[in-house]
Amino acid sequence: MTTDARLKQHVVRRELHSPKSGLAIVLALIAIVALAWVGTESVLAALGRPALLLSPSAMAAGARGLPSLQPGVLIAVGAVIAVIGLVLVIAALTPGRRGRHIIGAGSTAAVVNDEVIGSALVRTASSVAGISPDRAVAEVGQRSATIRLTPVSGVALDRAAVERAVAEAADGLGVTPAIRTRVVIDKKGKVGG
Template sequence: MSTDHLLRRVARRETHSSKAVPAVVTAVLVILACAYAGTEVVLAMLGMRPLLAAPGDMGAALVAVSTVAAAWLIVGGVVVALIGVLLVVVALRASRRPRRTLHSDRTVVVVDDRVIASALARRAADAAGVDPDATLVTVGRRTAEVRLTPTSGLPVDREAVVTAVDDEIARSDARPPLRSRTTIERTGKVGA
């Protein structure tokens, strides 16, 4: 296995969450249902009392489903369909953790999105000449949104803030790449 392939595999493992928990829960539920059905069949073959219902009684209940009110059948069908849709969504969703990889020639560098947000907030605050507490940065899947509240009475050079944020994003060379969206509030706050 090449080093590049190994590093990509480690990066993927660190930036995506495992789907083992939902798979194990589903498998355990299916195993329990099969074990119950098998137990009922064995008990019926031995002529012993069933735990809940004999296999013949379960078959008769399935045949008698047509006599149940249509509303109950619809509700049951909707519940089963929702469980199926939920399982499909869990299987197909991206399951990306809020982490990114940074460029490195020798190793894998994985950084939490909060660290990137903190660095962007610091650079935006420095470029705007405001307190870092007046800057809020949220990092999404593809976008870093910077919201800056200026000090009351002091203008903020929007282009300098955008340039500083974009420069910080370019310097980090994070994967997947980020685009910035900068918003400067119209009303300022009193103090530094």
């Protein structure tokens, strides 16, 4: 692989994936606050002052008393801690994703926001359906796009034609990863053009 190809691959990956710094900062702040609180309680206990919430001796007594709790409570607390741990492990191991796709291949590629893709699909769907673009909304995900149309009251939309046009438009964009399209037509229309 050439240096230019590696550089392009690095830039595209960086634009498509988000860092986990936000989660790391939140977890670090929680740890800092917890340690500051325990440290403050320890200093207050050493100075003979009343505790803010729990004194270190009360914390130790509470920890020693855990085995005497109901087994159901211990299981529930353990399950909650396990779920939190599992969520954190999954968050640490999976890459963050930004709402973007790659358009183009070969030596040049453009990274576009999902809103741009959604706007293009909305424009296509609304023109084929014969409705105003503000009566269509697109939700674009990593591998799928859903276009929701609100028809004019009393006017039926040709679902097959809209689905075909939207699928062709999505294929014509040449996005990577490819997008599966779905058209949803609201059952209740709105009055007006």
